[in-house]
Amino acid sequence: MTIRHLKIFIEVAQCGKMRSAAERLFVSQPTISQAIRELEQHYGVLLFQRIKKRLYITDEGKQLLFYAKDVVEQFDHLEEKMFNLSRTEKVKIGATVTVGECILSDIINQFKIKEPTVEVYSYANNTERIEEKLLNGEIDIGIIEGKIKSPNLISIPKIKDYLVLVCSNQHPFAKKDVINLKELANKSFAMREKGSGTRELFEEYMIKNKVPIKTVFEGNSPESIKREVVENNCLAVISIGLVQKEVQDSKIHIIKNANEGWNRYFSVVYHKDKELTDKIRCIIDIINNYKYLQNYPKFQSGMLINETS
Structure with missing residues (x-):
């Protein structure tokens, strides 16, 4: 599991569709599907219910979404700080x-x-x-x-x-x-x-x-x-x-x-x-x-x- 996995998961949860998430992240739909599948395998839970071509986040998915947003926010903050350090003489x-x-x-x-x-x-x-x-x-x-x-x-x-x-x-x-x-x-x-x-x-x-x-x-x-x-x-x-x-x-x-x-x-x-x-x-x-x-x-x-x- 990587930060990239979490960012894809958050986008899918917010869009409700893998196709829309793929377009917003500029990646292919199979890449999105694979990332979600790998997350589900990693944690051993179902993150989305697939009903009539639409995704509905599960209770386990909601728990992951709560923590994933915080982790990604902290990671982005870390990246910003470190890159600013490299730019500061x-x-x-x-x-x-x-x-x-x-x-x-x-x-x-x-x-x-x-x-x-x-x-x-x-x-x-x-x-x-x-x-x-x-x-x-x-x-x-x-x-x-x-x-x-x-x-x-x-x-x-x-x-x-x-x-x-x-x-x-x-x-x-x-x-x-x-x-x-x-x-x-x-x-x-x-x-x-x-x-x-x-x-x-x-x-x-x-x-x-x-x-x-x-x-x-x-x-x-x-x-x-x-x-x-x-x-x-x-x-x-x-x-x-x-x-x-x-x-x-x-x-x-x-x-x-x-x-x-x-x-x-x-x-x-x-x-x-x-x-x-x-x-x-x-x-x-x-x-x-x-x-x-x-x-x-x-x-x-x-x-x-x-x-x-």
Whole structure:
């Protein structure tokens, strides 16, 4: 028994004649007769009484008609929804948390202006999770600040960014013009979670320079990190783009790395076997022309130096 059987049955029940049903469905009368016969054999009941060349639906037929109409309606609804999905163009963008906080909404808004009919899905998490979703084909393109590990992914640096050391305006470091890297040893740090590109860059730098990190808080969002800095006097290393408001409100003091050891890029990432559609290329073009650090005001800051470098 198939949906086609049910549609033929409904038409026959409504017309009362197989010939009329055949004409309305653009099939032959033997096809109609065979479908009704197969339904009767399938359910083991008589669906129509045949009296003087006219069909009269039986009680069993009325029961089937009641359910068949609902089943066919649901099937037609399913077909419509699925075909509409296939006609709707979609782009799925993944971004690391820092990128999501700094630029993702703006990039999506610019894309919607250029491609208003395209449906956009966005997902934010750390570098490790974005890499995983790209490899699984769950997203089309990623924008990340961390390092990609898989050789199956292509990563292209696009937008300049850099990390800064931050503290509250009440922290002793806020009163110093110059801080030596060694002074960070055993100071309380609020850190991003494992898998974060920001954390990886900072840890590699500190390990290289043999300075231990005392982690007293781990969080998966910039807001939680900044709260620890402001409310609990922790230090943190964070993207310059995430602390503009707090610096303007005199809640956070920034300290730049003098040797530019925390400079980095936001990179576009996609699978090496991924077909770059016109819509994905449009997103890449928007990122290529995106103005980021150029628009930020210059704030008074301290300077972090490394006397052993």
